[in-house]
Amino acid sequence: MTSLDDVAKAAGVSAATVSRALSGRGNVSTSTRAKILKVAAELDYVASSAASSLASGRMRNLGVIMPELHRWFFNTVLTGISDEATSAGYDVTLYNVTGDPEVRREIFSAFLRRRRVDAVVVVALELSEWEELELKRLGIPVVIIGGTSGTLPGVAIDDLAITELAAAHLLDLGHEVLGFIGGAERFDADYKVPSQRREGFDQALRRRGLQTDPALIGEADFTIPGGFHAARQLLGMPGTGMTGLVAASDEMAIGAVLAARELGIRVPEDLSVVGIDGHELGGLFELTTVDQHAQSQGSTAAKLILATVESGGTHPENMDLSFDLLVRRSTAKAPGALPV
Amino acid sequence: MTSLDDVAKAAGVSAATVSRALSGRGNVSTSTRAKILKVAAELDYVASSAASSLASGRMRNLGVIMPELHRWFFNTVLTGISDEATSAGYDVTLYNVTGDPEVRREIFSAFLRRRRVDAVVVVALELSEWEELELKRLGIPVVIIGGTSGTLPGVAIDDLAITELAAAHLLDLGHEVLGFIGGAERFDADYKVPSQRREGFDQALRRRGLQTDPALIGEADFTIPGGFHAARQLLGMPGTGMTGLVAASDEMAIGAVLAARELGIRVPEDLSVVGIDGHELGGLFELTTVDQHAQSQGSTAAKLILATVESGGTHPENMDLSFDLLVRRSTAKAPGALPV
DNA sequence: CCCCATACTGGAAGCGCTTGCACTCAGGAC
DNA sequence: GTCCTGAGTGCAAGCGCTTCCAGTATGGGG
Secondary structure: OOOHHHHHHHHOOOHHHHHHHHHOOOOOOHHHHHHHHHHHHHHOOOOOHHHHHHHHOOOOEEEEEEOOOOOHHHHHHHHHHHHHHHHOOOEEEEEEOOOOHHHHHHHHHHHHHHOOOOEEEEEOOOOOHHHHHHHHHOOOOEEEEOOOOOOOOEEEOOHHHHHHHHHHHHHHOOOOOEEEEEEOOOOOOOOOHHHHHHHHHHHHHHHOOOOOOHHHEEEEOOOHHHHHHHHHHHHHOOOOOOOEEEEOOHHHHHHHHHHHHHOOOOOOOOOEEEEEEOOHHHOOOOOEEEEOOHHHHHHHHHHHHHHHHHOOOOOOOOEEOOOEEEOOOOOOOOOOOOOO | OOOHHHHHHHHOOOHHHHHHHHHOOOOOOHHHHHHHHHHHHHHOOOOOHHHHHHHHOOOOEEEEEEOOOOOHHHHHHHHHHHHHHHHOOOEEEEEEOOOOHHHHHHHHHHHHHHOOOOEEEEEOOOOOHHHHHHHHHOOOOEEEEOOOOOOOOEEEOOHHHHHHHHHHHHHHOOOOOEEEEEEOOOOOOOOOHHHHHHHHHHHHHHHOOOOOOHHHEEEEOOOHHHHHHHHHHHHHOOOOOOOEEEEOOHHHHHHHHHHHHHOOOOOOOOOEEEEEEOOHHHHOOOOEEEEOOHHHHHHHHHHHHHHHHHOOOOOOOOEEOOOEEEOOOOOOOOOOOOOO
């Protein structure tokens, strides 16, 4: 293993100068730097991260805490974070907080405290008070994506507004009896997005002087099968007059489309379905959705927090992210509605 | 930040003894250890990973190299690895090798060489000769999941056999004209699984004295939309007599089921479809599949390589993983076939 | 011509652990 | 009672970098 000293000797300078030349901190003459760079390349030198970290306190490592990896939102955000971190020269250490509370506790009380990361991004995790405290105690920048925290900075879409937009799209098309499939408390207990989205739906109706019909609210776990079962139940009820359905995630919306097909209900002729996410499968199902640009949420958060780290800051700004209605073919004018 | 010395002072022993007590290496009397543990807990001491790594050469960190995170196989394997690593007290550092060759090169030539990880698991990546060399040069254990390497140890299913099993299931049901949807060279160029699976399909037919009909081979990229389009084309051809379809992944199989539905082809009455994977969505589509236990591939590989690390070994054993036929309702006896 | 920034560079002191070595002290074998 | 063994402990030397500080040129200003 070639070390800093090897490079220093080979280049005929001191270790200090090599360090300065390679890290770019401090002054080194152009010619000396050039020679050091050349020698380092020849010797194929790569600095030991442990030594460098110990001496400098900088880890060049970004921690990411996630509750799961299967659902589209999570792995998409992670991809965004990873790409951004890599291009900034940072490693990413993944802490997959499973359902096991022991493990979860352990991650906050031990893993994170080894000071292996310069910053951490928390994805869609509702943190307990104790967990927020632990995070703050780390003394490093933290940013939350798609979750909420009273005291930690976050990068997020406005879940209420995004759902209101989805519902408003249906209302604009003349639909008056809308159903909704969202989360239930029994799923995702530590994740507030579901209730926000539900609230957005209600608000959209309220704004038009309509009222939410509790019978048309389905509950599911944000997955395709979940949406399928919830939709089948909703669509199976006779005489509801429902012509539009808002799903709080694209996966549930896709499940709903599948359920409609199974029941012989045509989309969009008989039922308009709109989702939220911008899931990559949306295209296949011609799903109208509100794209929340998940990958860019990841890269934005990473960029933000890495900038904070590099600038020696500790508290990045909060940031509201954009979303766009993406109209495809799963939504259409309500039957009998007046032309828009 | 409380340090080892703080604990040592508070416990009235030397730093060396604290280190031994906390790490479990070397002899410490039961009473001394108990006191140290108590003091450490009180002071809320957590060792600095950088210092510990620098001094010991151990990182307690497992590197994972993956080409993507979206597809089910990858995030499922990653979940398995992460769970296992966490419970062994290891962090996992994720290297998401994107399509960009620059980035890929950088990961092998710089990121991995910082010696931040004790071992690395490579997931479904066909490595170039140079990359294998770089990996070996790291001097740490490496294991490959779902890829192939002449010289690096791997944990994998037999892709040929798993596909043969899927096809044999259809043949056993009396189907004689089978289609296949697999990978194409233009997708996944650096990933040999597709060709292995194709070969397994051919072999199953050959064993029964049948021949692969090139017209019934569809090409796709292992995703649902890919499978959908390939199947639509296959199923749209008139007069093929095809009654069974093998897809090289569950996602493609699901796409095929959707395509069949769209074309008014009933599954399984008119067409039996079998996939490979054990994808979580399989249940919703009643998909018969061969489960390759992806999550346990991840945990098995992690367990294997961490054991190798802890034992000071360098080269874990190769390991062949099991798979099971999981019969659901997407496959049935061929129309007019004799009772089995 | 002298003085003093300014630009470079090297020396050396850590960063916070781990571990080889030396030492003490018992207890068991003779 | 003597010798040996091994458990238990502390000392101190690193691990391979970073960075503060001091020292040496160099060049411009006065």
